[in-house]
Structures are given as C-alpha cells and as structure tokens.
Amino acid sequence: MxxxxxxxxxxxxxxxxxxxxxxxxxxxxxxxxxxxxxxxxxxxxxxxxxxxxxxxxxxxxxxxxxxxxxxxxGREIRAFTLFQDGRRLARLDADYSTMPTRFPFTLAxxxxxxxxxxxxxxxxxxxxxxxxxxxxxxxxxxxxxxxxxxxxxxxxxxxxxxxxxxxxxxxxxxxxxxxxxxxGEENQTWLLADAPLKSELPPNSIYWVRAKGGTMMAVPLADDRWRLLDTAETDYDGDPSALAARFERKLTQGLGHQVRVGTPTWVSRFTAQxxxxxxxxxxxxxxxxxxxxxxxxxxxxxxxxxxxxxxxxxxxxxxxxxxxxxxxxxxxxxxxxxxxxxxxxxxTKKATQMIELRSRFTNLALPVIFGVVSRVAPIRKRMQREMLGGMSGLLLSYAERELTAKEPHRGAGPAPGTRVTEVDEGDLTGTGWPVLLDALRRPGWLLVTRATPGEAAQADALDWVRREHGGWLTTLTVTDAPLVDGEGTVPDADGRVSARLGLAPGGWLLVRPDAYLLARGESLSRQALAGALQRLPLTSPVAGAR
Incomplete structure (x- = not known):
C-alpha cells in the first residue's frame, strides 16, 4: 500500500x-x-x-x-547537588566530554x-x-x-x-x-508539588536534599516555581498552605539556610510502578x-x-x-x-532506591563517599558517565538489534547502532557540520560518503542508489572544499566531519532517519551498499548486488 x-x-x-x-x-x-x-x-x-x-x-x-x-x-540544568542536614556534600557538574552533544544539559x-x-x-x-x-x-x-x-x-x-x-x-x-x-511491580508512594520557592540555591542544578525524616528533591522550573518531591512524608490532607509550611521546614533543615515556600499550584501523590x-x-x-x-x-x-x-x-x-x-x-x-x-x-528502580536511602549508615557514609567523588577526578568522571550516560540517552545503542549491520567497527567514528550526532559546539564553527545537521533535519535516510575523485565503483554505487532508492534515501558527499560545491555536498575543508565520523576517502555511512547508524564501510560499491540495504524488508528485492 x-x-x-x-x-x-x-x-x-x-x-x-x-x-x-x-x-x-x-x-x-x-x-x-x-x-x-x-x-x-x-x-x-x-x-x-x-x-x-x-x-x-x-x-x-x-x-x-x-x-x-x-x-x-525552559531552564538549563547543568549540575546535581547533594545536601545533608544543612551541609552541601557535593556538586557534580554535568560533564559530557566523553559523549559529545550540542545540548550538554537537561532542560527543565x-x-x-x-x-x-x-x-x-x-x-x-x-x-x-x-x-x-x-x-x-x-x-x-x-x-x-x-x-x-x-x-x-x-x-x-x-x-x-x-x-x-x-x-x-x-x-x-x-x-x-x-x-x-x-x-512488573509497584514501589513507594511519593508526594510531588510545584510551588514558588525563595532560597540561596542557584537555579541551574537538581538538588537532592536529605534531612531528618527523609529525602527530598528540588528542581527549578522556568519561573520562580520549583518541582518539590518528598519520599518520606507523602500524606496530603488537601491544605496547600500546610504542605508549603512542611516543605519549608524540611528544606530549611536540609539546606542549612532559610527557605521560603509559597502556596503550591499543583500537588500529586504518585505511587511509582x-x-x-x-x-x-x-x-x-x-x-x-x-x-x-x-x-x-x-x-x-x-x-x-x-x-x-x-x-x-x-x-x-x-x-x-x-x-x-x-x-x-x-x-x-x-x-x-x-x-x-x-x-x-x-x-529507575535503582534511582528510586538511591533517592529513598534512609538508614543511619547512609547518613554517615554519604559525606565520605561524595567527599571522595568530589576530590578524585577519575572516580568523579566515571560516576558522571554512568549517571549521565543512562539518563541522557546519549549512550543508547541498537548495535545488537536485528536491523543493524553486525560487521565489527574498531576505528574512529560511530559504530553501527549508535547515533551519528556526537558533535559539540566547537564542531559548529566549521562549514561541514552545519550542512550535515541541516540534512538530518529533513525526514529520510542519508547515505554519507567521502569523495574519491576518479573512483568508478563509488560513482556507480551513487548513481545506482539514486536511481533505485531515491524516493526515500538522499546521498551526501563529503568533500575537501571550503564551501558547498553543488547539491548534495558537505564542505569539510577543516576535516571536522570526517574526523568525527571516522570517514576516510571512499568510506560510507548509511544513516537512519532517527540519526542512528545502520551500516558503514571503508569502500563504497554497489555490492557493499546492496548488502547493507538487504537488512531492510523493502517491498522490492534489492537489485544490483553484484
């Protein structure tokens, strides 16, 4: 159809x-x-x-x-900060250096x-x-x-x-x-509220606040309101003023400075499943x-x-x-x-358990643990990668899934199943990445190859795929030119695109519409490309694999 x-x-x-x-x-x-x-x-x-x-x-x-x-x-959140009984134990700034992105923050x-x-x-x-x-x-x-x-x-x-x-x-x-x-299963019930909050806290971090009586979280929203969460006292009798006073008392105790909480605009008891x-x-x-x-x-x-x-x-x-x-x-x-x-x-089950930590041992251990994390860079970076990698979605891979090509890739650049958008703000100063990112904004598949002048097999493969699959797939050729040189070219005079993608002359990448890599190869030919396309259940058999 x-x-x-x-x-x-x-x-x-x-x-x-x-x-x-x-x-x-x-x-x-x-x-x-x-x-x-x-x-x-x-x-x-x-x-x-x-x-x-x-x-x-x-x-x-x-x-x-x-x-x-x-x-x-929204508001950019670039840190995670832990307070306990009036002391700041640690502030972990978001470090995405090992998983480059143009958006190295959570947007509240x-x-x-x-x-x-x-x-x-x-x-x-x-x-x-x-x-x-x-x-x-x-x-x-x-x-x-x-x-x-x-x-x-x-x-x-x-x-x-x-x-x-x-x-x-x-x-x-x-x-x-x-x-x-x-x-699955049901877990603990939490209390959530959105309320105006005045404090000494910079509104660029998520705050994990531990005080006698349990654990709370506070997340700044776009205006003067904050999302407040209580994992211990989850009862709510319908009196928003009383709830504001309770949050105010507990946050003041946990943060160590006076906090003012206004009347909540929204309250919810949430039973986590x-x-x-x-x-x-x-x-x-x-x-x-x-x-x-x-x-x-x-x-x-x-x-x-x-x-x-x-x-x-x-x-x-x-x-x-x-x-x-x-x-x-x-x-x-x-x-x-x-x-x-x-x-x-x-x-999320592990995150729930961590947020709800309630033992006396935890109260004693957390200052020591986060003190070490704050001072020892390798441990801090490892923790940040583990925390941010899962939460951010940047390390998601479809490498083991059915569609993805299984040929091993040990060189530079993304492996099949991973995202091709491993780019930071520095890469945007060149001419190539803005062109490639713009192409990714247009719905459809991309075949990205690096030009090899005079290579007949590459030219034949490009002609073939445009003729047979041009209705849903667009070809892009990365060149050494400083500016766009014709339709379907990506100027890469500074080499930033080729370096990030691990793309040598003649190399190619087949990119899905969601910016994940289906397959890649070192030398583009009709046969190599047809082999990759055969992973897709296309309505017509892939012709030209010779």
Whole structure:
C-alpha cells in the first residue's frame, strides 16, 4: 500500500494528545502522512507531570525543528547537588566530554509548555487535536483497525483506519483492548508539588536534599516555581498552605539556610510502578509512551523515552505506508524499544532506591563517599558517565538489534547502532557540520560518503542508489572544499566531519532517519551498499548486488 500525497483520508489514528501522541503526530505529519489525533480530555492539560528533557531528546527536537521554541520555554540544568542536614556534600557538574552533544544539559520545561510547542507546530502542518473524543473499542485485523469513538456531545462514531497508535497514557484503552499486559511491580508512594520557592540555591542544578525524616528533591522550573518531591512524608490532607509550611521546614533543615515556600499550584501523590508490556504491536495497532511502560519519576525518563519511541516508530510506519517497506519493518520497533523499556525500569528502580536511602549508615557514609567523588577526578568522571550516560540517552545503542549491520567497527567514528550526532559546539564553527545537521533535519535516510575523485565503483554505487532508492534515501558527499560545491555536498575543508565520523576517502555511512547508524564501510560499491540495504524488508528485492 502507498499513500497519495495531499490526501485527506487518515492513514493513522493517534490516540492521546499528550507529549508522546503529539510527537508521533508531528513526525508523521511532517512526512506527509494524513492522520487524526484524538484525546478524551475536553482541553489541553493545565498541570505538568514531566518536567525534564534530556540531551538525546533535545537532539531529536532539533531534527524535528522545534528545539528553539523548547529552549525559550525552559531552564538549563547543568549540575546535581547533594545536601545533608544543612551541609552541601557535593556538586557534580554535568560533564559530557566523553559523549559529545550540542545540548550538554537537561532542560527543565513543564509538560504543558512542551505540549504547547508541539500543538503549534502541528497547527502549522495543518493538524489539530480533536478534543473530547474518547476511544472506546479497538478491533485490529490484517487490513486495518476498526474503532469506536465517543464524542463529547454523546455522539458515537464507528471508524476504520489502516493504522492505530495508542499514546493514551498509563491507563491506555488501546493497550487494554489489545490485551497487552503490564508486567512488573509497584514501589513507594511519593508526594510531588510545584510551588514558588525563595532560597540561596542557584537555579541551574537538581538538588537532592536529605534531612531528618527523609529525602527530598528540588528542581527549578522556568519561573520562580520549583518541582518539590518528598519520599518520606507523602500524606496530603488537601491544605496547600500546610504542605508549603512542611516543605519549608524540611528544606530549611536540609539546606542549612532559610527557605521560603509559597502556596503550591499543583500537588500529586504518585505511587511509582515499574511495569511494561512485553510487546508493543498487535497487527496494525501499536502502543508508545506510558501506554507501553509506567515507572518511577526518579530520573525523569518517561516522557523522553516515549518521545524517542515516537521518533523510532514514525519513520518505520511512514516507509510502510508509502510502500517502500513491508510490514515486517514494524517488528523492529518492539525489537529495538522493548529492551530500552526493560533497561529503563531497572535504572529507575535503582534511582528510586538511591533517592529513598534512609538508614543511619547512609547518613554517615554519604559525606565520605561524595567527599571522595568530589576530590578524585577519575572516580568523579566515571560516576558522571554512568549517571549521565543512562539518563541522557546519549549512550543508547541498537548495535545488537536485528536491523543493524553486525560487521565489527574498531576505528574512529560511530559504530553501527549508535547515533551519528556526537558533535559539540566547537564542531559548529566549521562549514561541514552545519550542512550535515541541516540534512538530518529533513525526514529520510542519508547515505554519507567521502569523495574519491576518479573512483568508478563509488560513482556507480551513487548513481545506482539514486536511481533505485531515491524516493526515500538522499546521498551526501563529503568533500575537501571550503564551501558547498553543488547539491548534495558537505564542505569539510577543516576535516571536522570526517574526523568525527571516522570517514576516510571512499568510506560510507548509511544513516537512519532517527540519526542512528545502520551500516558503514571503508569502500563504497554497489555490492557493499546492496548488502547493507538487504537488512531492510523493502517491498522490492534489492537489485544490483553484484
């Protein structure tokens, strides 16, 4: 099946207009896929659960074209600071030197702001959320999905769509109707609140505050409000003034200076669950985000993971809808993302346990441990890499997954399965990386090769792939020129692109639409490239492998 550009007939129904559903709709819409986006709520949310957006998601936002609006609405967090009983034990500044990124920070941005940016971007693409439309039944088959919808005015609607993506949260109707069981356990209950806070704390760090009676966290938001979290006293009688006074007393004790906490604008008791579905697809219906996994908010991973699932699924679903790939490509969605969900549950469980540390031994040991960490650089760097690597999403790899080429790569540059965006601000001073990053912002695959003048096999391979696969794959040639020299060229006179990518003359990289590397080689030829493309379940057999 292929989609006709400009058609108004929906190819995909996205259920749920939270951040994951909005991201899914955005990624499909900017690829020209007609869709419907519905939500059972009568209007957008006015309170925020998710507030942390980590570096890998910020890189995805850059590809989507929404990064500038996100940055305007958020606050950069560049450190993690631990206080205990009035003493500052350690401040660990974020060090991303071993995993380069253009966004070496966590962006504190409220979920309501994130959703607003996506809604505005979708409006520019001609997509509006249908509020007050509740999905009540789902019946997938080999040709599509039959759904029952209930509108706010009581009207019911029976509809038929080729594809359904459930982004409808932890109580997902789609997941339940597909009989996708959440497997896992429940953990402790925490109390969360957003409240104005005045203190001596610089608003560029996440604060872990231990005091008699338990552990708290404080995260600055974009204005004078902070997200406050208490892991010990989780009762709330509905009196926001009393809750503010309690936070004020405990934070003052833990930080060692007077803190003023205003009346909370939002309060929630949150019972952390560590659960996920073992599969994310049932025929032509799929799930993403909290519909697929629920867990502790300890490391702020939920929304980030869901948005990256939307990015992963959107390009695969587009290739199937446009007729470039068979439905088997969608099997790689769960193959790649279920292990991420499993790792996420394990990491958030550990983060929850660390935040909740409550023993007398912990009170005595933490000053010693973090004193050593602060003074001994190798230990500090190792801890930072382990903490930031998992939380940031920058070390995520699909190397062991089915789609990724298995040829070993021991040289410089990204290995198959890892991201190709290992770039910092210094790389942007040259001419090459801005051109390549701009190409990554356009939906589709990239074949990046380094020019070898007079190499017939390279020229033949490029002509062949443009002719056979130019509908979904773009070729880029890295040259030694100081400026762009014709369409599809990347000027690399300073060698920054070639150095980062480990790209020698004649070398090539096949880059997925989500900026992960599928395959690479040292010498581009039709045969080598056809071998890499055969990893994809394309609708037509890859010709020309000779």
């Amino acid at each position: 292929s989609v006709t550009r400009g058609s108004n007939v929906p190819e995909v129904l996205v259920a749920g207009a939270g951040p994951v559903g909005l991201a899914m709709a955005h990624e499909l819409a900017r690829r020209g896929i007609p869709l419907r986006l519905i939500d059972a709520k009568s209007e957008p949310a006015t309170t925020s659960r998710a507030i942390a957006t980590h570096p890998r998601t910020l890189e995805a936002y850059d590809q989507m074209g929404v990064i500038e609006e996100m940055l305007k609405r 941005i409220e979920q309501t702001a994130t959703e607003e940016v996506f809604r505005n971007a979708l409006a520019d693409l001609g997509v509006k959320v249908e509020w007050g439309v509740k999905l009540t039944d789902v019946a997938p088959d080999d040709e599509g999905v039959s759904v029952e919808l209930e509108h706010a005015d009581g009207r019911t609607e029976s509809a038929r769509v080729p594809w359904l993506v459930g982004c409808d949260g932890g109580h997902s109707t789609v997941r339940k109707k597909l009989d996708l069981k959440l497997i 560590q659960r996920m579905v073992p599969r994310m697809r049932s025929g032509r219906a799929l799930v993403a985000g909290d519909a697929a996994h629920v867990h502790s908010p300890a490391s702020g991973q939920g929304m980030n993971t869901g948005i990256q699932e939307a990015v992963n699924l959107a390009w695969k679903l587009t290739m199937v809808i446009e007729g470039h790939a068979r439905e088997e490509l969608l099997d790689s969605y769960a193959d790649e993302r279920v292990p991420v969900g499993e790792a996420l549950l394990e990491s």
